[in-house]
Each structure stands twice: as structure tokens, then as C-alpha cells.
Amino acid sequence: MIIYPILSRLNEWWKGVVAAYGLPPEFVPAGQMVVNGVLIAGFIAALVLFLIWLTRKVSAHIQQRFGPMRVGWHGAVQTVADALKLVQKEDTTPRGCDRPVFNIAPFLAFAPTVVAFVVIPFGDGAIVRDLNIGVLFLFAVTTINVIAIIAGGWASGSKYSLLGGFRSAAQLVSYEVPLVLSALGVIMLAGSMRLGAIVDAQSRVWFVAYQPLAFVIYVIAATAEVNRTPFDIPEAEQELVAGFNVEYSGMKFAMFFLAEFANMFLVSAIAATLFLGGWRGPWLPGEFWFLGKSFAIVLLLMFFRWTYPRLRVDQLMTFAWKFLLPLAFLNLIITGLIVVLI
Amino acid sequence: MATDTAIHTEEFQVNMGPQHPSTHGVFRMVLTLDGERVVECEPHIGFLHRSMEKMAENRLYIQFLPMADRIDYLSSMFCSVAHCEAVEQLMEIEVPPRAKYLRTMFMELNRIASHCIFFGIFALDLGAVTPFLYGFRERELTMDLLEMTSGQRLTFNYVRFGGVAADLPESFFPAVEKFVKVFPARVTDYERILNENEIFLARTKGVGVVAAPRAVNYGWTGPNLRASGVDFDLRQNMPYEAYGELGYKPVVLSRGDCYERYLARLLEMRASHALIKKCVEGLPEGPTQKEKVSKFPKVPAGEVYVRVESPRGDYGLHLVSDGTDKPYRYKLRTPSFNNLSMIRELLRGVYLADIVPIFGSLDVILPDVDR
């Protein structure tokens, strides 16, 4: 309701410009792509800045303290200050490292998230590309994160980073399966993988009412996918062997860090779209509802992080394979039966 | 940091160095790992050795009193009380009953403060950051009470030979009423966050099980021993100060794993709270220090062994005096030293990730180990 009209007016103007200057017609989609890319990248940048501030404030108030207060109004500019600090840090490169992979790995962690936002519906009609295989595209693209983590661990040239990278990769791959299976239930109910169709199918009742178990499984698997507590072994300082990003400093470390927050918002946005009705909601424009629901899930993830202790690595894997996976299958079978019989 | 070995399944050594977020203090462990399991663990202590015992031989008894506070600064009341009791026993001074009650009450407050830290740090090691701050908030309450009376928040210097340094101020009574009223609800909060939490239980139940005979053989004392099932608490078996009159029933559990050690301390916080309540209600009138006790006593020759039940266990002081105004030998039997002695046995064959809960559940404080 907000984005779509603005974008379509922009589109019309650009078509007019292309026609007026006699440019070849390929410029029209090219211009669209440029604008979309800039919008998404800008959105993610602003979002991550906001999310980092939000997480510090939320964690502080859970612990009955204030959090950042001095830099800007209630610490609002703190993230900018931290980013500036990280940018001016020395960019160390360990000696035994694989230089090209070492330099690419952080950006490889960040890129899939940006790409995945192409299919997320921000509002009514405000999707960059409403692919027919929307859900499949999302999960396929977010799996590239695993490559990024292994690349980061391998390229650091230290056996501890490599081990940390392996552990992380094992965790991510294990939790992909319940994640996808829980989304399958939603796809069966909506009858399509297109995210626009899924949101439309929730026009009366949100899918969380039909698929509560899938929702819970999805949230848990998503927490593991973004490496947050209780599944954040790679990032824990108390664990002996540090994770894959131990050798990174300065801007590259900042990229890993930002990628984690962007990812967190991405999985929350997917949860909001699949289970909570996307941008649907009365009175207010769709964008507000979408952001509100996504931030609700983000808040839930933050509360998880600051309340629960950490799982041990083998317990983590046991939990995924012996507990979440059978539950996800159960959910799938029940949903399938209901869809066929009703 | 570690020896350069191949990556295939060979044992490799990792140094959990003196600076590490999970070793409570400066403690070094050289671990030999086979994949995820610990094969051997070699502890190195002594990084925090301050030669307290030697310093005591060169100080007057009253001069060493502030330093006794710093032997184990998280439970400094107990160290001071042990020091003063030793001198009082050698000089045969009788402490007035009000002073006894005051000492007991502040010892229990200090115990609560120490267990709050344990609670916070144990949760922090396992990844839950929030209980740490809740524990410290409770500590503020106890430290306020102690600061009102003694003047300091951590090393109180409050006990004197023959009693305590000063009586309670006027502001103490409303504050302690508030504390007594508010505290049990806070402990319930802690229990709600951690006690039945699935993740917490998965990390600590069945981990680091110590059977009672082994615990006794290694000289364990305190909540560690009581979690393994041995009913021994100095406040019950060998009462001192006002514990005899107040009566105390210790918290004894049975299984001896990390979870039970954690639970023993949590329940002890409640028991201490009940004791404080009894102390406040039954506080006798009278002087807070015995008259005519010199600040610079010349302690008659002899030796005495004093034991107090500190939050970590049995804190013992063996004082040998040769008739002068300085101790001849000041031997400390600190509980953390004996509790730590089993670390090699305990860590053999456990997962890498289990080291942290096991070590945390022992509640070892390095200044206590190294003196």
C-alpha cells in the first residue's frame, strides 16, 4: 500500500525517460533492477543498524540496566560508533591463510541474505520478484551460508577455526531439514510455493492456527540456523575452541556480525510470511504489519538468547535428528492426511 | 598456544590458560584432548599466591585482620571470624552473646552474597547471561547491609578480638526487614529461570558425578560434599558462634552431579535467609565487644585449630603462637584447595564442553586456593 504505488509511479517515470531519450528498451528492467538493489541494500543496512541497537537495549532492560545511553539519544548512534571503530581497525591476515577465500568469505556470508530478500513480500504487491518457486528459492539461497562458514573456517589457516567451521556447518545442515519440513506443511495448505499466494491464502486465518507445531519447529530450527543461543557454540567465548571467525578482525569481522543480524531478520520475516499472515492486517498499511510481525519474532529470538543457557554440541545434534525431525515428519503426515481427506 | 600436531585423530594439547573467561580466577589447565574427549588434565596453580601465611608471621594480630579479609575476598567475614576466634581461644576470651549473633548474621549475609556470585557465574559459563546480573542485584542488597554497619562492601574489617567493631546503626533495621521480605521471591525467580530449564538440565544432570566415598577421600567439604550425600556441616556438627543456639539443619542431596551441587547452594541461600531472620528476631541486648581487650594482644603460647563453615567448605586456621604479639605459624586449610584437588580425576574422559560446568559447579575461588 505504500511501497507498491511509489514504485509503480517510479517505474512509469523511468519508462517515460527511456522512451523520451530513445534508449534501448533493455534499460527499463535494468533500471528497475538497480533501484530494487539499492532499496534492498539500503533497507538491510538501516535495519541491521537498528537491530543491533535494539538487541543491546532489550538485553539491558531484561537485566534491569540501561544499555547504551550516552552516544545519541539513549544510545541510538552507538552502532554507528561501533561500526566506525571496526572500520578503522587493522585488517589482520593470518600467515597460513588462503588469501582469496579469506577475503571473500565474509561477503559470501552476507550476499545470500541480500539475495533472499528479493522474494519476501514487504507489503501488498511490494515484492521484487514474486517467483513461482519462492519458498524453494529462499531455502536454497540461505544454504549458501554453510559454504561461507566453511570457507571462513578453512581459509583462516588455523585448525581451531577449521574445527569450529565444521561444527557450525554440521549444525546448520542438520537444522535445515526440520526447517524445510516445517515449511512444507504450509506449502501444502496454501497449495503453492509462491510467497504472494501463501500470504493470500492466509486472508482469513493465519497458518499458525493450523500449524502450531510447525511454527514451533520452524522457530527453533531458525534459531539454530542463525547461530543464536541456545545454539551459538561457534560464537561462545566460554567454549574452549573458538569458532570460525576467530581470525577475522576489522571490517571483515563486521561483515560476519552484520550478516548474522541480517539473517536473523530474514528468518523472522520468513516466519511472519509463512505463519503469521505476512503483510495482512486491518487498517494499517501492509508494510507496518509486516515489519511489526517480523520484529515480534526478532524480539522472541532475542529473549531466547538472553534467557537460556547453551546446548552442548552433541546434544544439539541429538536434538535436531532425534527430536525435531520426527516431529516435523509427524506434522507433515498429519497435514497431508488432512489436506487429502478434507 | 598448542603443540603443532596433525589434524587426524591424534591427541593434541590445548592450554586453558591463566586468562580465560571460565576459570574463576587465574588458573591454568593443560588439557590433552582426543577429539572431543579429555584424556588428561594437568592443573597449574599458584598464579595468585600472595604469601598470606608468611605475611601473617610478620604482622601483629590486629594488623593482619584486614589482610585476613583478603584471603578469600568473596567470603571475607568467615576468614576474619576464624582469625579472631583463634586469638580468643588462645587468650580465653568470652565473646558476649550479642556479638555472637551479629557475627552469625553477617556471616550468613556473606554466604548469600557468595552464593549469588556462584549462581551468576555458573549460569554465565553455560551461556545464560541474565542470571548473572540478577545475582549481582541481590548481592547489592546484602552489601548495602554490610556497608551500613562496617563501612565497606567487600572486605569488611568488622570483627575484633572479643566481639565486633561497632553496633548496628539505626538504618539497619528497616533495611534488613526489607531484605528478609524481598529475598525469597527473588530466589524463586532464579529457580524459575534455571532450575527446570531443559537446556540447563541437559548440560548439568549426570555430569561430573562424584560418589560420597570418593568425595570424602579427597577431602571435599561444603556444599560439594553435601550434594554427594554426606550429612556433614560444621554449623550442625561442631557449632560455633550462635549456631548452637539457633540450630541448623544442613541441605543434603544425594546424587552428586553438577546439578545437585548447584541446587545445594541455591537451597542453602534459602536456609541462610531463614537463619538471618532468626538472628534478627532473637538478637540479644548487651555489649558488642568484651571490655578491656587490648588491641595489641600478647597471645599466650600455644596452638589452636579453628574451623568455620565458609561458603566453599571447611575453612580451617591452625594458629601457633609463641607468646609474642605476632603469630609464629599461621597455617590455612582453605576449602577450595581441597575441592580443586579432584579436578584431574573429574575431567578424565569427559567432553570438552563439560569441563566448564564441572569446574563451575565446584565453586573454586583462586585466591582461596593460592592464598
Place this chain on the structure above:
Amino acid sequence: MVKGAWWLVVGLVTTTKHFLRPAITVQYPKERFPQWPRFRGRVAMVPDDEGRHQCTACGQCIRICPAACITLERHKEEGVKGFVLDRYVIDMGLCIYCGLCVEACNFGTLVMIPEYEMSVYDKAELIYDIPKLLSRQLAPEFKK
């Protein structure tokens, strides 16, 4: 299993409850925490009505100090009973803030004031002689 899930939710509820409570931080240095009257800050001398110290140079405080941070010089004068104080110096860099000197003094010369912001750029500024001991540099008005 259901019990496990229930307790996880209870944990979240407790955290949320704390989230909704006001923060209890005292934002130093804008706000300060008030001190109790018996708080053992730095050692200071008590001036009498004319602003002079009341020390009789007996030396008890030196005898009792665990950190040996007090130095004093005195001499005997004709016709004056007792000693006359020449110099009295406490090295606050060595002081452990135990308060034993205050207790040892029989003449009420010393007191501990709630001044705790003792950081200096030069260690020589930590050596407090009589004028400095008589002065007070307490923190600004407490808030909270």
C-alpha cells in the same frame, strides 16, 4: 517433554517480567550513589574550632597500620607537655582503607570521610600531608 516446554516458557515469562521493570542502574558520573555514614573512604584529619589538627604525635596509628603508610616526625619542646608534631604524612597510595588508624587514635584526630575518587595523574599527589588531610574534596551533590 511437555513439562520441559512449560518450564522454558516460565523462564521466558520471568525474563519478560524483568524487562518490564525499570532499570536500577545509577549512571555514574551524572548520578552518584549516596554513601552510608560509616562508609570508609579516605582518611582525613578532624579540624578543631580554629581549623588546626588535634594530633598529639603518640604514634598509635603507626603502630596499628597494616600497610605502614603513616609517617610522622615529632620533637620535644621545653615547657610543653608531650610531643609536638612536625610532620604527619599518610601515603594514600599504600593505604588499604581499613580504618584501624581511626580506631586506634584516642584523641579523635582521624576520621574516614566518604571521598572515594582518588585518581591522580602523578603518584606524588597521593602523599597527603597535614593541609591536604585537613581539606575535603567531596564529590558533588548526590542524586538518586
